[in-house]
Amino acid sequence: MDLSSISPTLLLASLIVAATPILLAALGELVVERAGVLNLGVEGMMITGAICGFAIAVNTGSPALGFVMAAVGGAALALLFALLTQVALANQVASGLALTLFGLGLSALLGQGYVGIKPPPTGKLDIPMLSDLPFLGRVVFGHDLMVYIALALVAAVWATLKYTRAGLILRAVGENHDAAHALGYKVVRVRILAILFGGACAGLGGAYISLVRVPQWTDGMTAGAGWIALALVVFASWKAGRVLLGAWLFGGITVLQLNLQAAGAAIPVEYLSMSPYLITILVLVIMSADKSRAPASLGRTFHASQ
């Protein structure tokens, strides 16, 4: 085994890229769950976003337009979930699972003509001076715009939930929907908006995989990233900062184990492949041992009875 072949600069730089898809998806799901809705369809919305973004980017040649349409595609699938659970009052767990299966099937259908095509490259943000710095230039300033949008989104979600009235109302709806309704807040409207935001974020995360990370289209290419995002939200105790930490940890171990495989480590490949999932969940379980708890109305159906 030759550990010297692993470059810390490259490792850190690719960690951030590897973490971005689940970071985006988890951030969206965090907002949805803080509003009291459990949407298990993250995987389905991600893969739908992945194919929507890929198809639009290939056809128009514009990755930016691809990302926008990926968000729209994810949100459209989320709207289906919102109608089922908030208007038709269907069970959230069953609807979410159905959404994942539906999204996987739909994306395979849409993606039939796109296998083996290369998407237009997403440009790196090239800031003169900063990008040329040794080490920091590659790790911090050498990424594409989506990485920074994702990081800005973490800060925005955190600040919105903590400091704004909209965030307060969203948390109130997730904490006790009956009380929020009694005070005159529109529970269903708040939840539908949150679900749409979650879908858009998941779509962006999916498109990041198909346009930047891989970049090409194959069936089922999200490969469980949506489920990791879901787990991340729970183990991050519904806190935006911890979601970021968890995503980086997961991304970091993913990249590290790939590097170790390449370096010929004497550990069977199967153990290395499962390690990101194991270690991320283990660390987050330990972190979530504090007193924080789920939004009290999470997963409960709201019905405005008299």
Add this chain to the structure above:
Amino acid sequence: MTGALLTISGLTKAYPGVVANDDVSFDIREGEVHALLGENGAGKSTLVKMIYGLVRPDSGEMQLRGAPFAPAEPRAARAAGVAMVFQHFSLFDAMSVAENIALGMEKPPRLRDLAHRIREVSETYGLPLDPYRTVGGLSAGERQRVEIIRCLLQDPRLLIMDEPTSVLTPQEVDILFQTLRKLTAEGVAILYISHKLEEIRALCDRATILRHGRNVGTCVPSQTTARAMAEMMVGASFAAPARAPHATGAVALDVTGLSMPAPDAFGTALRNIHLQLHEGEILGVGGVAGNGQDELLAALSGERRSTGDAIRLRGRPIGRLGPNARRDLGLLTAPEERLGHAAAPEMSLTENVLLTAARRQNLVSHGFLRWPAARRFAGQVITAFDVRTPGPETAARALSGGNLQKFVIGREVLQQPGILIVNQPTWGVDAAAAAAIRQALLDLAANGTAILCISQDLDELIEISDRFAALNEGRLSEAHATRDLSLEEIGLMMGGAHGMEVAHA
């Protein structure tokens, strides 16, 4: 202070199968405390929700200071000066006091300014409160202060209070009444809903009584007896529970040094509890909600296990036994929460009977359910306790609170327990049904059953209990003969001393 603030004329609201309010008319004057009385299901809540804009009337109209008033949503009602303190507090446990209050305001100031104003108002009206504490850790009295201050910050003209004192100690009730009198002196009108007639006699200027959705009369409470008001509510006279004199027997249940950690972040730890329960006596356990009532019941019922020796049933250690084993030994329980704890909401009454009575009533043979026998037993409970329901196949959820309460108490009483533990046996139940439940408990005790009655209704405990003890922060006071205690002493036993002083203005 004599002008009519709110005039209600001919309000009608019907739901499928039931007319909740039928042509209700009355008026509320500025600066008065107006009581709204009625049994469960008499239509008080619907009426109040219409005034607060949560429900729209089918017909009829309201006038606020002479101008038509038809709030489409609570926001509009609040803007017009109508505020409401809910019966089940509409608070958010995981948030701070200030955040909770901000949620009830149209245009809340910045959190820091709001905290400052909360302190100001809380001192003016004698309601001490820390804006930064998390609501989940507050006592029921403190939670109510949060709701009241939320209303007061909006300068209301009419304050609606739905059963505000049901969870307060006598001292907290006094503080609340002082606050309310201060408010009426400033010209605020208060619409006060309560079951507690003595309180209404002490506080309210006028009372409107509803029965089956109709206004059946208005009276001046201070000049009417509590009994006369109760009979107007029910529409008939009913017997007050009568206590037959009888001797108490040997110790049936002996609890020594029972301690238990809190089950979760918002629960209470039990600390070194000692009590002895004799055959044929009713031991009343008072205390403000959240001081360990649910935890005590869980420890005694077997939902949570303790060390074997801490709880002894006729000398036999049972601390490690589960609920079914304890039921076999004759220890039955009826917890407070009707839906979800005492009864499974979506299951029929027959199935609910099977859940606790399967073994004692022999409703199971060789692992198979004996449906006819279960149906018969459910029928017995329904008849004996006058449970108003179409039949034993009705889902528990479909019963009104009072009827379901009669059912869950009746289910245990008819199993002839040696020891019966009940928590809040008449919570949210109207006067006539409460009298029937109390009578059943007294009759059971007269036949030799040892009864432990946990309740937050002091009048109830004074009426039926032989001895009284109070829970405070998970500690149980020494039990004293109830008839030797004054209300003042009971209040002190309930440990009202903490956080009870009126803030110095």
